[in-house]
Amino acid sequence: MAKVLRKFVLPGDLIVKGNYPPAPNTYQMDDGLHSLKVGLSEIEGRNVRVIPLAGRYVPRPDDLVVGVVIDLNAFAWSVDINSFFPAFLTATDVFGKRYSPESEDLSSKFDIGDVIIARVAAYDRSKDPMLTVAGPKLGRVNGGYLMKISPVKVPRLIGRRGSMSKMIEEATGTRITIGQNGIIVINGEPSRIPLAVKAIEMVETQAHLAGLSVSVQNFLSKETGRVVRKPQEGPPQSDDFNSGESE
């Protein structure tokens, strides 16, 4: 494996000279690839990328998101997913193709103010994002603690194949659902939630630092008074809806 070169970059900074394949958060000029954002650039062989350190959530198809229902009409719900457009969830997605506004009432399923876990079904820049709740673990959130982190820090919180979030879940005995849009639902014993919140805040504030999982591991071991192990990295699973980021 080629060595990874990391660098702090600002918008306009030349990351690498020469002709490289297009990469996220970069643009090509005559002299080479430049960064579009404040972030950390990574060069691995001919693969270049910039991990942004700030920014809003941009919906991507298949992302798992947590949102709040803000409006409903006869055919769809409007959901705030912490992005620049409200997403919509169609009635046919929930009630099936035979849905009729005469026989069914949308508010019987999700009402304004309800928190839902959904997946982005479709999005491109010209249309508002469309959601779906068809799938396991999707639908209304019936309880738990909601918190918000910066969406760019979400890959770090998930960790490689979910290792970071699994470690926090196991150490604190909670269940954590992480939306790619930066909204998190924590379920579990009320007394255990504050520790999970602290650990998540720690990940958010130290997301740009190397060796993050070790410091979170030490923090959790100290707080719980027992040895917290890093979970084994299993093979990628189909229900691993959030592809995490390597460290």
Place this chain on the structure above:
Amino acid sequence: MTQLISKKNLRLDGRKLDELRPIKLTVGVLKNADGSAYIEWGRNKIMAGVYGPKECHPKHMALPDRALLKCRYHMAPFSVDDRKPPQPSRREIELSKIIREALSPAIVLEDFPRTAIEVYVEVLQSDGSSRIASITAASAALADAGIPMRDLVVGCAVGKVQDKIVADVSDTEDKEGQVDLPVAFMPNLNLITLLQSDGALTKDEFEKAFKLALEKGRYVYEIVRDALLEGFVGRKNEKEGN
């Protein structure tokens, strides 16, 4: 007329002809904005806040192919020595427009069609060349908000005072001097985004002044770089203190 430059080539505040006033920039100062920056440039004190990209309101203003960039330059009533009426003046409307036009080439507006990006610049204390200080602070705030930009926008105002080319024109020099020439540009791409001039320069004078503006602008760029580095890498301890 006020003597603006001494026989030893020193200016009213003791600066040399090509010397800038002290500049202090901090990013991420406002919690409720998506991005923010605070700049002290000499006696200028300017706060910039950025929201976006967000839904565009009113909706009829939204553009189908790119984001709408909204800028507001506003001077606080206490920003000048005589109370400034708080409603937008002719000058503030002009500066809002030129700040928008100076920043828009840098921002990748095409990535966010139908949305709006809002830039609010609040001048708390004004002391000459505030448009350049505002653009610098606003571009740092945009970077802080994580909005994709081709480059940062920085600049420097140069001028002609008592027939001499000077860098970083102060308030008195602007009012009593001969020429004020603000320049804003993208230092990596070498593209000018703002060039204004009030007063006349000969061709040679212009070339000298323009070169000085670019040179000093690059110095300002280093300050912005340091501020962003400090803001992002130094931010890790912020929450622990709360």
